[in-house]
Amino acid sequence: MTSAPHTFTDALSALESAVRDQDGERCDRAFPLVHQAFQEAGPDELRLGAPRLAALLEHVPPGPRAVTAVLVGACVERGADPVPCAPALFAAVREAFTAALEFTERWAATGGGELPDPGRDELDDRAVERAGFGPALGWWTLPQWGMAALALLGSKAVRRRIASDGGELRSLVERVQSAAGDAGEDFKSLVYALRVLDDEPLIVLHRATRTAYLMRMTGIGDNFQLHTLLAGALVGGLHVPGESPSAEAIAVCREKEGQILTTGTYNLGAPDGSWIWNEGTPSDIPVVDGTRLLVLDPPPYERSWPAGRYFPGMSGDLVLERVLGRDEAESWYARVADPKETT
Structure with a gap:
């Protein structure tokens, strides 16, 4: 039996290995260790670790994916370069908001009513039955995805990269905000960040x-x-x-x-x-x-x-x-x- 990793770099390596082997039990053990080690990580560990974490996003299970994105954003807020992290993170952000938009559409098509509040309500079986697990999870994890995206959008270089898609991400987020009604107020900051103009x-x-x-x-x-x-x-x-x-x-x-x-x-x-x-x-x-x-x-x-x-x-x-x-x-x-x- 191997001892638990002590550094952020070691914990991240253990998570990468578990994800690569698609070993769910090892992933479950590795995620909390990465979060614990993050608290004591030094600047060099964060600088090297942030793009490695971002690269894992498309491979980690759907449940912890948004939390992993938040951790990428936290690395950036502590000094890691956001630019190498941006392609993978914003690809995942688009996927999450696309799923969330599908959730609002399916919710409306199955009786409508007030949308659940992703920041307060818990994901329940009724929502999954009405909209499907993927769309429901996309909707419920939007606060985390918004938090992660905002951490990177403080960078002018990242904003330029995002703007190069012709406003597609902004349009997607605004569509979710519009469909969400009162709940869309939670996405106002992300909408404003995507509207920022440079030069x-x-x-x-x-x-x-x-x-x-x-x-x-x-x-x-x-x-x-x-x-x-x-x-x-x-x-x-x-x-x-x-x-x-x-x-x-x-x-x-x-x-x-x-x-x-x-x-x-x-x-x-x-x-x-x-x-x-x-x-x-x-x-x-x-x-x-x-x-x-x-x-x-x-x-x-x-x-x-x-x-x-x-x-x-x-x-x-x-x-x-x-x-x-x-x-x-x-x-x-x-x-x-x-x-x-x-x-």
């Missing part, structure tokens, strides 16, 4: 001064963060009048930890005059002639919020690339309507 050009029109700016945004999780960075760049940069957010508020919207109370400077508007809500994301800004176009109007009422990053592990930035000349600015103003009143 995205943005034309900003400041209507009161009839000026225009070409900016570029990266890693901005919501429009509260964007709003704060806009005011910092334009008011703080002395391009337009107003009160700039504090240096601390701008810093926490970039990389610094924490939140700082700030007051809104603008009303964010779309080219058709409708409002773009702070609660939304920069992806809500419409594209006009190939570039996102945002209009800044005076705020109809004072509004404050805790400035910071929607995703604390994701660095954000907004760069002013150039001030547009008068003729170029007017060509953009010709594309926008007057602001609409919104209750």
Whole structure:
């Protein structure tokens, strides 16, 4: 009888061997040992172990697969490189959300009713009978898959890799969120992370001064963060009048930890005059002639919020690339309507 492995590397090797041999009993013994050893693992062990764990995802039994994904994400949060882990992990994420979407469809086709809450309810025989084991397990493990995916999406390189699929994963997750109804609120953070734009050009029109700016945004999780960075760049940069957010508020919207109370400077508007809500994301800004176009109007009422990053592990930035000349600015103003009143 061999002794139990003591290090994360040893425990992982034992799990790989059990999975390779498709030995269920050894797998059952190896999984808790990997989790225990993870707590004491050093940086080098995590760096080398994370992609090995990710590579196991397609081979481990369905039950512990999502928990294994969470462990991959935990390795990344402790410093492991997310890029080598991303292909295998997001292939498994797609599989889980595809199964979950099938669960919602089968649930609706077998009588409907309120969907089980995967974060609180336990998987039961009734759900399996109505939808099948695979779809039910996909639905019940979504919180773990979302947690694992979010850990990797803090990386710009990973986001670029995911974006290369043309938005298919984002569309899939949004379909599950829509089908889930109230339960879909649990997937909001993952939806927002998949909507994050990187190196995205943005034309900003400041209507009161009839000026225009070409900016570029990266890693901005919501429009509260964007709003704060806009005011910092334009008011703080002395391009337009107003009160700039504090240096601390701008810093926490970039990389610094924490939140700082700030007051809104603008009303964010779309080219058709409708409002773009702070609660939304920069992806809500419409594209006009190939570039996102945002209009800044005076705020109809004072509004404050805790400035910071929607995703604390994701660095954000907004760069002013150039001030547009008068003729170029007017060509953009010709594309926008007057602001609409919104209750």
